[in-house]
Amino acid sequence: MTRLYLWGGITLTLHDYHLTLNDVATDKPEYLETVFSLGNGHFGVRANDPISGNPIAGTLINGFYEVAPISYGEGAVGYAKQSQTILNLPDLRHLTITTVSGHPFTTSQRTAVNLDLRTGTLTEQYQVSSQQGETIQLTVKSVMGQTQANYWGISYTLAADSYNGALVVSKSIAVPAEAEDIASADPRKTRMAGIPDCKTDFPAPDLQRYQIKTKRSGQAVTMYLGMTAPQRGTLLKYRVDLGDNQPHTLSYQAYVGNVSANNTIDPIIPTMDHTFKTLEVDSQSYWEKVWAQSEVTVDGHAELDLAIHYNLFQLNQAAGRDGRTAIAAKGLSGSGYEGHYFWDTEMYMLPYFIYTNPQIARQLLLYRYQILPQAKQRARQLGVEHGALYAWRTINGEEASAFFPAGTAQYHIDADIAYAVGKYYETTGDLDFIEQCGFEIILETAKFWADFGAWHQVDGQQRFEFLTVTGPDEYTALVNNNYYTNRMAKHNFELVGYLARKLAERDPNRLAAYGVKPADLAQYKHLADSVYLPYSSDQQINAQDDSFLSKPRWPSDRMTPEHMPLLLHYHPLTIYRYQVAKQADTLLADYLFPADLTLAQLKREYQYYEGVTTHDSSLSRSIFSILAARMGEPEKAYRYFMDTARMDLVDLQKNTADGLHLANLGGSWLALIAGFSGFYLKDGVPFISNHLPKELNQLTYRIRIGESLLEVALSAQTTKVQLLDGPMLQLNVNGQLQTLDHETAVAVTDD
């Protein structure tokens, strides 16, 4: 089906996309729970089986976490003191069905699922059985409030099957039993947070209130569950008689309150007057807007076309929108990585929002501004007197990484966040944000680098170095002059000057308010110019760090599937002493700074690092895809892309049950936009180059630069750019600078 939307004055034609059981890897319940999870940035609902699923876990609230002391076999000063773990909250989907005589229907079989990516409605079919073997048919529809982000609705339709008698249906939020914290040996999994204090009551006969106070993090949330009209007042016991051979529909809604930071329960009972339909409408109109801004279609490959829609759907579901939360490594689809925010947000997910939905990008960056005080404190704990060091993994801004060689030592997160702020400004021109928040982030991270770095005189030249750091590649730790880190720090220094000029243009006195003097700017420029970038003259490539290239390569007989991922088979010390990379590292810098190197050098680097990279990280293949495209190797780009575009739909890493790989979802968008269409922004001018692989007939996507919404369509023959909305602008298509206005699309015929 094709729908027509009117948005911002333009009529848009969008095809429907539905994800069904045929489109996913397995029918394992915990996998399906993740893949069909719903979310709205505030909270997520895993698609638990409503009858036999786990009633005490299934709901995740962004930024709602418990802390616990981290226990170290051997501790040291400055170690992260507390874990932060997103809470697994009770399932809102659970339903109890019994016969009137009390025989329960306890088992169920999921026979069909349909996730409508245009509307956000999830529809499921179950055959439900009693212990006596009697069966009924159950259809479940659920939907998130989107502008009404505290709400979620569900409707259950019961129909007779082998059983056609009377039923009692009841629904409530389960109170979990006490349980211990459990840490997992697999660092990619989560620990289970301790169960919080839960209390439930019924402030009205049709309304369950469920109060949750964490025991140590000082947070609280109230959830409400109620039936929607016309069945009000019968939440706990509703009688349905299937004897009329009609389907009977029961609708419920839940309200998930905002997270209170001071352990207090909000006494105000929310309005609970949504019908399932009003929530559906809210969801659908929200998604229409999302798709209108960020639609990506791939002609000639239906499976991929569905996958990319799914990826963007989930990316949008995961992103915090309140300025106090970000995007967890698993979004709101699972509690893997404890619900922590990493650098992935800025480097892999934020670009999609910057270029399609800058309001959300701004909120995500606002979160980083909110935790700047914790980052300043962290810098002091690391013995650095000035500036701020962002936590490697965190929810509340404090460091929660319990293994510093692959955690805190990844100082590059500071420059990653600064990079994202700069890119946000370059794309949106939102100087207000820079003035209020962004410049302070960039200044404090630059101060950190200035204090953290060290001068080193080599052959009469003073170079500014960063020692004992870990780059993105976690298979190489505590090295000197990681190329990526140094290059990003250099950029961080440059951003101070760049944004200082923009601020001074608006208000010449503004800089003084930040305590920035002209001499400081000169010093940042000097530092930027002095940052050492390791280069191997033997190989004529940028060197990942001072010693990487001279280590032996990982033995090829340990590169076979039963040894992968290496981190689950080898001690870190074993991995560290080899020249082996978990993911794109130097190449990640090459992707970010295309002007840094010639095509010839890029090709050398690519070939070299490809030979030593295992791609054990889900952040790797998208970057390899982008660079292959840029190098004019679209087939290789396509292969890397296809390995990841459907990562969760094929359960590539075998751990989608723990949650979706959010960074990879963002990476798949990057591979299409920055890879196949060669998109990047340089001094505000978009560059597009057609690198479409032959497997795809056409790639069409929308992207926003400032106030201008573009639609780009690439085929083997042409590269076409249309201005859908906003002011005219200049752009460079396949090497030609063009002016784009509303009258004519830019169309370049490829050779």
Place this chain on the structure above:
Amino acid sequence: MTRLYLWGGITLTLHDYHLTLNDVATDKPEYLETVFSLGNGHFGVRANDPISGNPIAGTLINGFYEVAPISYGEGAVGYAKQSQTILNLPDLRHLTITTVSGHPFTTSQRTAVNLDLRTGTLTEQYQVSSQQGETIQLTVKSVMGQTQANYWGISYTLAADSYNGALVVSKSIAVPAEAEDIASADPRKTRMAGIPDCKTDFPAPDLQRYQIKTKRSGQAVTMYLGMTAPQRGTLLKYRVDLGDNQPHTLSYQAYVGNVSANNTIDPIIPTMDHTFKTLEVDSQSYWEKVWAQSEVTVDGHAELDLAIHYNLFQLNQAAGRDGRTAIAAKGLSGSGYEGHYFWDTEMYMLPYFIYTNPQIARQLLLYRYQILPQAKQRARQLGVEHGALYAWRTINGEEASAFFPAGTAQYHIDADIAYAVGKYYETTGDLDFIEQCGFEIILETAKFWADFGAWHQVDGQQRFEFLTVTGPDEYTALVNNNYYTNRMAKHNFELVGYLARKLAERDPNRLAAYGVKPADLAQYKHLADSVYLPYSSDQQINAQDDSFLSKPRWPSDRMTPEHMPLLLHYHPLTIYRYQVAKQADTLLADYLFPADLTLAQLKREYQYYEGVTTHDSSLSRSIFSILAARMGEPEKAYRYFMDTARMDLVDLQKNTADGLHLANLGGSWLALIAGFSGFYLKDGVPFISNHLPKELNQLTYRIRIGESLLEVALSAQTTKVQLLDGPMLQLNVNGQLQTLDHETAVAVTDD
């Protein structure tokens, strides 16, 4: 008092040495408990106050430990799985005194202590008070069995003071309450082991049996406590009437059984017929022999003379003698560092035993042979297919270090153990041990290095490198080509050839039994010749590692006392990125291999590394002292020596309460022998050079080379060597090769 001993046909004159309260740093009970602790290699008894001290802890058995899972905030493959923690066992010294009407005497004041270093008898005076303020005088004498190493004896002499009525004295081993394991944030302290299962009964009316089974490590020990004749049968209740104004003496003995490895209790009740006197005689005759072999006296500095006797006394008390135990970092004087054995044993303590009491040295090396299977397994866990990797810290042979950057990464322990085996053979000529145990240790460690190292071609030359290692300096971690590590590994390779020749001389077919072929020997020689030793041509010194010299120096404003030791004030990441060393590292190799470098280079290296070393480790100053002496700077050598010779007697590190610094005790002997007297062994020939500092009138010591016992006496004027026992031998004194026989002492008059 001066005593005359007859030993091995020679009459020896030895002065008395007593350690009293005037000779120690403080009167804090936990400090005194450590300093006046008694031991015999099998078990140790801390000098708890017998009235008010802690009755549930005070006894430590060498190698008796509990295990517990190590919890990691973020775990990984191959991490040490279990902690091993020496058990704090109930105090054997505790005594309960009440009046006949039941008023207890609960407080006491230690008024005098006298530890006789010649006899091993500890005598203490207490004034003991009841809650009513009545006082009595208590004299406590205690002594360890030494050849009877399961026994310990104590006698209490009660005398009237303000109270002169009747008393009831009772004594038993306390059963501890359940308690949790506790980990400490200070890595130098111990965790508290969980309380084991304890059971007590009275197999005879005069005999308490106390059975201890660990809950997880599978060990068991039985202890017995009984009164000695003539008060038998009255252990729990003995009536003393002070009305006669005579002192009353009560004697007890304890038996501490051997550690059972299979959690079973030995049913045989030991003979308990020692009197306090027979144990005193056993102890005294043992110590006579120790002193006869290893007497060191320092004329002109009574304080130091006492200290060095104390150090050797404690070193002997700590050393396991059964071939299944070694010397814990704190000996048997406290449970710091969990009772673990480290490399300190081989590099700092073993030399004293090799040169004075080779039987004990052999037993200590035998322990390493016993745990070779665990070391082989550990190598596999670290991804190395051949050879053995000894655990960095262990009791049972398995790795117990929970922080690999400063634990498992210190691979040099392998070469340290191999070095000790080689030095043991070179000194004793004990080829039997090499054949049965030693060669296998050296072969397996060499195999490890061969597999672990990596070839690296630089300027057309193939060099053999060791990457991502940590050297002795724990303030620099995970670096490439640590000089000390590489130099020791080279020596490890060389030892294979050296000992293979010795074995082949005895039996040409012997090598084949180890699976060693001539080609293997050629390969080890090739590896030894190819090991890369980093050298800075700028500084003309050996470089601590590939990057150490190019890091910035630790800021001088953070070098003041409130910042020290750095490890308690800074995150490891902060420390690692500076050029700062916790202890002698490259200089330790220089000390071990004097022929490696010229005096000029040694002086440059010394000056350089002295400038970047904090001496935060107790293993540092003794090495700086030795090298200063060797460089002809006896005054500097003296200062370093004096900073450590009395380390525990002045409580220099403020943590002697946790136990004595055993490595430093050994280091103080090394500083005298290898430093002030410049002693070293080269191809079996002892070299002696007089570097006596002017603060000492004369240094006299005994040392054993093969079967020959020498006495060396150094003064400002002369260097005199006498053959006390054994065959004549050649030696080099102050650069002159001399023959030493029984007729004439070698006496060289210094210029």
